[in-house]
Amino acid sequence: MEELIISTENFKKIVQELLDKEFKVIGIPEGENKYQEITDGNKLSLHPEAAPTNSSFKGYFFPKSEPIFFYKQNHSSVDLFDPIEDKKGIVVIGAKPCDASALPIISKVFNWDYKDDLFNKRYDSSLIIGMSCHYKDDYCFCVSTKGSPENTKGSDVFLTSLENNYFKVAAITPKGNSFIKEYAKYFEKDGKKYKPVERKEAIPEHFNYEKVKTWLDNNFENEFWDTAGEMCLGCAQCAFVCPTCHCFDIVDEQCSSCEGRRAKNWDACQFSLFTKHASGHNPRDNQEKRYRQRISHKFKYYKDKFDEILCTGCGRCARGCPVSLDILQVVEDINALAEKS
Amino acid sequence: MEEKFEPKIVAFVCNWCTYTGADLAGTSRLKQEANARLIRVPCTGRIDPVFVIKAFESGADGVLISGCHPGDCHYNAGNFHARRRWTMFKNLLEFVGIDSTRLQFSWVSASEGKKWVSIVDGVIDSVRAKGPFTQYKKMNKAIEIPVQTGEGVSAK
Amino acid sequence: MNELKQICKDVLTEKKARLIIGYSEDKNKRVKPFIARTPEDAEKLVFNHHAVNNLAVYISRFKNNFEGKIGIVVKGCDLKAVTALIQESQVKREDLYIIGVNCSGVVRDIDQEFSKDNSQIKCKYCQTKTPPYFDAIAEESKEFELTDDDQQELMAKIEKMSAEERLDFWNEQFEKCIKCYACRQVCPMCYCEQCIAEKSEPQWIDSSATARGNFAWNTIRAFHMAGRCIGCHECERACPMDIPLTLLTRKMGMVASSEFGYRPGMSIDEPTLIGSYSTSDKEDFIK
Numbered sequence: 001m002e003e004l005i006i007s008t009e010n011f012k013k014i015v016q017e018l019l020d021k022e023f024k025v026i027g028i029p030e031g032e033n034k035y036q037e038i039t040d041g042n043k044l045s046l047h048p049e050a051a052p053t054n055s056s057f058k059g060y061f062f063p064k065s066e067p068i069f070f071y072k073q074n075h076s077s078v079d080l081f082d083p084i085e086d087k088k089g090i091v092v093i094g095a096k097p098c099d100a101s102a103l104p105i106i107s108k109v110f111n112w113d114y115k116d117d118l119f120n121k122r123y124d125s126s127l128i129i130g131m132s133c134h135y136k137d138d139y140c141f142c143v144s145t146k147g148s149p150e151n152t153k154g155s156d157v158f159l160t161s162l163e164n165n166y167f168k169v170a171a172i173t174p175k176g177n178s179f180i181k182e183y184a185k186y187f188e189k190d191g192k193k194y195k196p197v198e199r200k201e202a203i204p205e206h207f208n209y210e211k212v213k214t215w216l217d218n219n220f221e222n223e224f225w226d227t228a229g230e231m232c233l234g235c236a237q238c239a240f241v242c243p244t245c246h247c248f249d250i251v252d253e254q255c256s257s258c259e260g261r262r263a264k265n266w267d268a269c270q271f272s273l274f275t276k277h278a279s280g281h282n283p284r285d286n287q288e289k290r291y292r293q294r295i296s297h298k299f300k301y302y303k304d305k306f307d308e309i310l311c312t313g314c315g316r317c318a319r320g321c322p323v324s325l326d327i328l329q330v331v332e333d334i335n336a337l338a339e340k341s
Numbered sequence: 342m343e344e345k346f347e348p349k350i351v352a353f354v355c356n357w358c359t360y361t362g363a364d365l366a367g368t369s370r371l372k373q374e375a376n377a378r379l380i381r382v383p384c385t386g387r388i389d390p391v392f393v394i395k396a397f398e399s400g401a402d403g404v405l406i407s408g409c410h411p412g413d414c415h416y417n418a419g420n421f422h423a424r425r426r427w428t429m430f431k432n433l434l435e436f437v438g439i440d441s442t443r444l445q446f447s448w449v450s451a452s453e454g455k456k457w458v459s460i461v462d463g464v465i466d467s468v469r470a471k472g473p474f475t476q477y478k479k480m481n482k483a484i485e486i487p488v489q490t491g492e493g494v495s496a497k
Numbered sequence: 498m499n500e501l502k503q504i505c506k507d508v509l510t511e512k513k514a515r516l517i518i519g520y521s522e523d524k525n526k527r528v529k530p531f532i533a534r535t536p537e538d539a540e541k542l543v544f545n546h547h548a549v550n551n552l553a554v555y556i557s558r559f560k561n562n563f564e565g566k567i568g569i570v571v572k573g574c575d576l577k578a579v580t581a582l583i584q585e586s587q588v589k590r591e592d593l594y595i596i597g598v599n600c601s602g603v604v605r606d607i608d609q610e611f612s613k614d615n616s617q618i619k620c621k622y623c624q625t626k627t628p629p630y631f632d633a634i635a636e637e638s639k640e641f642e643l644t645d646d647d648q649q650e651l652m653a654k655i656e657k658m659s660a661e662e663r664l665d666f667w668n669e670q671f672e673k674c675i676k677c678y679a680c681r682q683v684c685p686m687c688y689c690e691q692c693i694a695e696k697s698e699p700q701w702i703d704s705s706a707t708a709r710g711n712f713a714w715n716t717i718r719a720f721h722m723a724g725r726c727i728g729c730h731e732c733e734r735a736c737p738m739d740i741p742l743t744l745l746t747r748k749m750g751m752v753a754s755s756e757f758g759y760r761p762g763m764s765i766d767e768p769t770l771i772g773s774y775s776t777s778d779k780e781d782f783i784k
Contacts, residue, residue, distance in 0.1 A: 054737055055675075064675050065705040070486040084487045138525040231530045233554065235679035237737050251704055255484040256400070265705050266675065273695055287558075322683045322735035323550060324529035324607070390720050391693065391701045394713050411776065421774035424783070425757070429723040429771070431782060432752040436655070436745070437716055438664025447784040460784055476664050483707035 003191025008046055008165040010186040016041035017183070018091055026060050027093040028053065035060075038093070046094050048134040048161045048197075052314050056099050056243035060090055061122045062106070064240070065265045068118070068250070073258035090126040098142050098314035100130040100154035102243030108306040109246055118264065127179055130155030131167075136201050139315030141328045144206045147312050149199065162194040206328060207335035209299070209309065215338035216300040220292075224337060228330055229291020231323050236268030238317035238327075244298070244310045247274075269293050295330060348402040348468040350377040352461070353392060355385045355420075358409035358450045363461075365454035373458040376465045377405065384408065386419025390430040393444060397477045403443045403468035407460065410448040420448075442471050501635035504596055505539040505568070508633070514568030514594040518555045520548040527607065530555065533568075544570065544636055546611035549603045551729040553578035553685035560588050567593055572600040573625025577727035577762025578685035584762075584769050585725075587688055597631030599638035605734075613642040618743075619730050621646045652744060671711040673738040676704065680732035680742055681718065686725045693717065719745035724753040724770030727762040 006014075015038065018025050025038040030045040035057040038044050067083040092100075107123060110116040133142075133149040142148060152158045156176035159167040169187060171177040180187065239245040249267035254260040267274065270290050276282040284290045302310035311327070318326040354360045360381045366373060382388060385408030396404050406427070414420040427446055435441055445467075447460045505517050521531035521541040528547040533539045553575050559567050567588075571579060576597065582588050602620040604611045621643045628634070655663060678694070681687045694702045694714055702717060703710030719742075726746040733743045753759045756779060759770045 065483070065707055065710075067483070072486060081486050227532070230532060231555075233679070233682035235682035235735070236675075236677040237679045237735070240675050240677045241737055249704065251700075253484050253700075253703055253705060255481055255486075259486060261484055261486075263705050268677075271678075319608075320737050322679055322731070324523070324527045326523065326525070326527070329523060389701075391713070391717050394716060395701060398709055398713065411780070418774060421776065421778065422771075424778050424780055425774050426771060428756055428779060428782075429749060429752060430720055432756075433716065433720055433723065433745070433749060435660070436663070436748045437667050437719075438658075438660050438662070440660040441782070445784065446782060463784075476661060476668075480668065480708040480712055483705070484703075484709060 002189055004169045004180065004187040004189060005162060005166050005191060005193060006159075006169055006187050008167070011046070011167065012041040012044060014041075014183045014186050015044055015093065022088055024060075024086070024088040024090045025093060026057055026090060035092075044093060046131060046159070046167070048131055051135055051137065052096055052098065052140075052316055052319075054316065054320060055241040056102065056314070056316065057092055057095065058102065058106070058243050058246075060092070061103065061126070062110075062119055062246060062248075062266075065263055066118060068262045068264055070261045071259065085121065090122060091129065092126065093129045094131045094159075095128055095155065096133045096135075096314070097130060097147055097149060097151035097153070097155075098133070098140075098312040099243050100128050101147055101151055101312050103128065103154045105154075105244050105302075105306075105308045105310065105312070106246045108308060109302075112306075127157070127175055128155050129157045129159065130172075131159045132161060134161065134197065134199050136203055137315070137319075139318045139326065139328060140203055140313060141206045141315065142313035143203045144209060144328075144331075145309045145311050145313040146209065149203060161197040163197060164194050166194045168196065207332050208338075211338040212299055212331055212334050213303060215334050215341075216296055219337075220296075222337075224334070225288055225292040227288075228295070228333070229288050229325070232270065232287045232291050232325055233323060234270050234272055234287050234290065235322065236266070236270055237320050237322065238294075238325075239268035239270060240266055241316045241320055243312060243314060243316075269297065295327070295334075298327075299331065346469065346473055348376055348465060348473070349400055350403045350405060350461075350465055350468060351396040351399075351401040352377045352379050352405040352407065352464075353382055353385070353388050354379055354406075354449075355387075355408035355415075356381050356383050357415040358413065359407040359447075359457065361451035362449045362453045362457045365452065366457045369454050371454060371458045374462055374465045377461050384414060384416050384419035385423040386414075386416065388423060390426065393430070393434075397439070397443075397474065398481065400478065402471075402474045403445070403464055405445050405447065405461070405464045407447040407449050407457075410450055413450060438476075440471065442467050443474060501544050501570070501596070501598065502539055502542055504633045504635050505533060505542050505570075506536045508568055508594060508596070509533065509539055510536045513566065513632075515563055515565035516559070517542070517568035517570065517594075517596065518552045518559070519568075519570035519596075520544060520550065520552075542570065544598045544600075546601075546603055546616075547607060548572070548598075548600075549607060549617070549731075549734065551575045551578055551683070551685055551731045553582060554683060554731075556582055556588050556593070556685070557688040560592065566591075568596060569593060570596045570598060571628055571631075572598055572603070573623060573628045574600075574619060574727065574729050575685075576625065576628040576630070578729060579762075580765050581686060581725060581727055581762040581769075582688070583765040584767060585686075585772070590765060593632075595628070595631045595633075597628035597634045598636045599627050599634070600636075601626060601638040601641045602643050605644070611641070613644055616641070616644045617730055618644065618646055618648050619728055620644075648741075648744065648747065651741070652748065655744070667715075668708060668712065670740050671715050672708055673740055674706055674711040674715065675738060676706045676710070676714065677737060679735040679737065683731045683735040684722075684726075685729070685731075686722065686727070687718075693721075715740070715742070715745070719749060722746050723749040724757075724759060725761050726750055
């Protein structure tokens, strides 16, 4: 496969064509650091050295609140209506590996005992253009979760930074291949023309995942959990900004006395009501138990069930936590306990 | 012919004074406009501001809250507590963008049938002049059945 | 710094309190809440310009767990929350060991150095650099130049808008809300065991993050803070979507002050605003 490169300028022209073809283009606009719907190709920014955004882009595939169906009572029967489907294909541009790799991870749970069409329809018709990452701070730990700043998992097309505002382009999936063929005129074939931009610092391995997993397998009742999450306030900031958290609640909402909708909303295991039973019993009735659940789900249960770590090491949860509860430090503490025993 | 806008008013009224006053207006056959839907509560002290929000969510164009005069509360001090709450809530709603025409307050005693009529008509007229509360109704959009091109599916 | 550690060590050694809720620094130099249970733990306690958190939020969590006093490290603003909790009978004064710290300002962006531009708006108009009452006091504090109160400008701008413009402005802000409830969980005054938003029979406030649900949630929470919010600005700091929540709570504080002459968290014996009434309260808006 020949090496292709593209200038940032030409890439923005592709984006403009995508917009003209009525795709929903998601990217980071110049001057901001959050994923938004891009309406002008020129306003898109491609900065591999930027920090991860505050929130992930999972909301475009799994929205914070979406209708499952609408209902209207009609004398003795009920009419059901499907939500209007957004037929636009989604193209995400400039996704860091810690974001892009999350989609195939959560796709497994959305296709487990029930095929979630609300997610699948959006994911199957999407194109993810990933970009290698040149950022590092104390909260990043992608390498420890079997990822890396150059990880192509989850991307259909992958961009690597070159000098002179150029990018090396690689097709990772058949979808990516078709994309490159379609816009072939914008790419240049001179793969060696510009040198790759070197990463300033490597991301180290912060913990040994296998050791952490084994410890989690055997230490459900360990006194470590009495204090690991005791400062947690029980909000859902971490779960909602996380690219891999996927729990949801289903509610019925009335619009008038005989009309309404059934909706699927983001939910979080850190909420006190998450496991409250109709009987009134709550098996996770304090924050310490709920925090144990969060760590165990991410680093043990999901691996047991789907053979994936439910964490990509992006560090958003720790950066945004109101009480600075750092998931990396908790897992490092577990690693230390694992090494002692 | 275009239908003229008729405002929907929700009135939270206390059982002992205003509701009885409204009843007196009825038995006296006083003429009044019919736009107000009354919700009877034991005392204005029972009224949680979330009721007002719910009324707007459900399609009200205006809300009226009415109770016993200060000193006459059947439960002694319910309306005093309510009065303080309303000052805070009214200011909050104004700051957030809900015009004070849309949330009005009054004291109407059990014998003030005529006053009730003039209060209610006044509220209805002022809200009619303000127009429908489309800004709030737009907030309901996500919950409403979207305009469909096909038929819905009937389910028994 | 050493003074605080020594005070806390003594408190724990002499068992004046069973635990102390304070701040400590982690491996990445981030200052965060920490529970010291032994004199050795007390070595880890710190206080500096990065000690932003309002620790009073943990009082409601720890008060029922055991016998003995709860020790708590408080800045002047945090102490107002403690006072407000005592006013509302959530904790008794004699069940607390209050370790006050003199404070000269805390950061807005916790990952940057403290400076004039990186300080909280509340610090600019702070009247309680030394906590007004305490069981022990620590830290000398220096004067620092603090950021401007640019929030007043924004409030004035909003007041000048028409009602329609205001509602549009607030809807635009509230649409960002994701219903994470970080604002509620970080607030010391939100101590209800079942929040009104968690009630489902009937559902007063939609749990969905739609325009309607978000407007109801943020407006009702602002109302529940009326006359109770002590202005620690933790809600806005915790919000992951940058919603200007303190505009609402500050407005409520201004109304409480101008209409009733009431400021929450000033005196433990003062009756609360909404929990009490006066026969001469204003009623010019009632027909």
